[in-house]
Amino acid sequence: MADINKKKAEALKIQGNEALNQQKYQEAIEHYTAAIDLDKDNHVLxxxxxxxxxxxxxxxxxxxxxxxxxQLNPEWAKGYSRKGAALSKLYRFEEACEAFSDGLRVNPDNAALKEGMEDAKSHLTGPGNSQPISSPFAAPDMMAKLLANPKTREYLNQPDYCQMIEKLKENPNDLKDMVDPRIITTLGVLLGFDITTPSAFTGEDESEEMETDSPPPQTSADSKSASSPNPNSPDSSAPSSSEKVNSKALEEKEKGNAAYKKKDFEVALGHYSAAIELDPTNITFRNNRAAVYFEQENYDKCIEECEKAVEIGRENRADYTLIAKALARAGKAYLKKDDDESALRYLNKSLSEHRTPEISKLILEIDKRMKEKERLAYVNPELALEEKNKGNKYFQDGKYPEAKKHYDEAIKRNPDDAKIYSNRAACYTKLMEFNLALADCEKCIALDPKFIKGYLRKGSILLAMKEPTKASSAYQKALEIDPNSEEAQKGYRDAMMAEGNDPEAVRRRAMGDPEVQAILNDPAMRLILEQMQKDPNAFKEHLKNPDIAKKLEKLLECGIIAIR
Structure with missing residues (x-):
């Protein structure tokens, strides 16, 4: 039944390939999807x-x-190429470079990966070859951010505002509309802070050390007061009871911030709790209280407070950056509890609310650490030996694909055993996958530089790849380990003979000779060689000078020059 399904999947794959070549992309997707349903472990599909x-x-x-x-086949270079191409289309060029780089480690000579890497790197024009900051008006999530913010959501009902946004999307450098207060507010929303509020620049409520969050309060009373006259200016009208409550809550928060900076956390906790009692709808107060719990290493309370902050924030349509901050702090608290899985879940939620470089980097680090833990937990030298022996049996029977699968498993079980890489290299050679075989030889040599088989296999692979100069170097390394190795001696002779039949290879090898380099860098010898090109009879004249004759003989011997 399995073989029948694989045949059907292959037929569907061919249909998908034909549709793809005809640019019928949706049809191709449908064919590949049907094929995957029949053969779920086929990485090519x-x-x-x-x-x-x-x-x-x-x-x-x-x-x-x-x-x-x-995941299905880490040695399949096209997987990395596909990932890099898709990331580049999303303008995520730094991540694309990582994908192409991972692929080149598998297949260093892959042209598509090299081309993709060069193209992605060409877009890294920011500081230190980083991802450049693109126009916020050109971001794909721009409209989602504007709809999520109460102020800009109201602006979207105004036709002239929508026209300005469309113009800025088409031409972000058109600054004539930037004087409009609505556009200034919009820019702040897209960049993640409120430009109209002085504290957005002074950071009076927020610092990296404090990890406190204090953008403008999210209550309806405060949004009304924001559009009212300055409370510090003369005003005959008396403040409402809600404004008094809000003002007291802000006073408590400020006192809490001051205590936090002094690391007087118990006092800070009391003030933040008082602020919450006065205004329970403000997410910032809960974020600040969570920061105190974090500093006190009370991580369970911190997580509980962050979850409550997110709940309050969503109910009151708080700014997405504040919700993101609460989720990020919960994730960091889980990190302190050594719960990487939960930390990753919360940090990914934070990133979906608001993307920041710090959280993106942290997610990559955790993901890498989790994969490494998983890899190390899988290591078992005894099972690796069993798999290697199974691979050897299949190899001897000429069943190379089956042998490779067992060698793959053996490497996962014991990734530091040089001999397994050497065996898999031999298997790849039989399968005519020379680049993969060469990569395994390099890994084998890196793990055990004294293991002679690594160099012997490398030499034979390079000979098969028509690289006699490199092959002779590999065999020389083998002879350094064991001068009496007959295989190394024969391989070296074969490489030298192959090199002799390839004039270009001879020239490359000669150019690596310090004596030849010295001759060619001698200004007098360069003039003589130029003269010989114009006048062949000059060669006989120069042979009369013993020193020049000796140098010319060396160049003739190495194949750098020839007499016709």
Whole structure:
């Protein structure tokens, strides 16, 4: 039954390939999806569907398929190429470079990966070759941010405002509308802070050390007061009871901030709690109280407070950056509890609310650490030996694909055993996958520089790849380990003979000779060689000078010059 399904999947894949070539991307996606339903472990199908999804503009789905292809076969270079291409379409060039780089570690000579890497790097024009800051008006989530903010959501009902936004989307450098207060407010919303509020610049409520959050309060009373005259200016009208409560809550928060800066956390906690009692709808007060719990290493209370802050924030339509901050702090609290899985879940939620470089970097670090833990937990040298022996048996029977699967598993079980990489390199050679075989040889040599088989396999692979100069170097390394190795001696002779039949290879090797380099860098010898090109008879004249004759003989011997 399994074989029948695989045949059907192969037929569907061919249909998908034909549709893809004809630019019928949706049809191709459907064929590949049907094929995957029949053969869920086929990495090629996910890779092909990723390509179709990218062409169809479904880049996020394309990345997921590329990741699945890589997961199923980490040695499949196209998986990394597909991922990098989709990331580039999303203008995530730094991540694209990482994907292409991972692929080049698997296949250093892959042209598509090299080309993709160069293209992605060309877009890293920010400081220190980082991702440049794009126009906030061109961001794909711009409208979502504007709809999420109460002020800008109201602006979207105004036709002239919508026209200005459209103009800025088309031409972000058109600054004539930037004098409009609504556009200034919009810019602040898109960048994640309120430009109209002085504290957004002075940071009176917020600092990295304090980890306190205090943008304008999110209550309806405060939003009304924001549009009212300055309370410090003369006003005959008496403040409302809600304004008095809000003012007292802000006073308590300020006292809490002052105590926090002094690291007087118990006092800060009391003031923040008082502020919450006065105004329980303000997410900032709860974020600040969570920061105190974090500093007190009361991580369970911190997480509980953050979750409550998110709940309050959503009920009162708080700014998404404040919700993101609460989720991020909960994630960091889980980190302190050594719960990477929960930390990653909360940090990803934070990133979905508001993307920041700090959280993005932290997520990558946690993900990398979790994968490394998972890899180390899988290591078992005894099981690795069993898998290697199974691979050896299949190799001897000429069943190379089956042998490779067992060598793959053996490497996962014991990634520091150089001999397994050497065995898999031999298997790749039989499968004519020379680049992968060469990569395994390099890994084998890196793990155990004294293991002679690593160099012997490398030499034979390079000979098969028509690289006699590099092959001779590999065999020389083997002879340094064991001068009596017959295989190394024969390999070296074969490499030298192959090199002799390739004039270009001879020239490359000669150019690495310090004596040849010295001759060619001698200004007098360069003049003589130029003269010989114009007048062949000059060669006989120069042979009369013993020193020049010796140098010319060296160049003739190395194949740098020839006499016709």
């Amino acid at each position: 996910y890779s092909n569907r990723s390509a179709a999804l990218t062409h169809a503009g479904k880049y996020v789905e394309a990345i997921k398929d590329a990741d699945k292809a890589i």
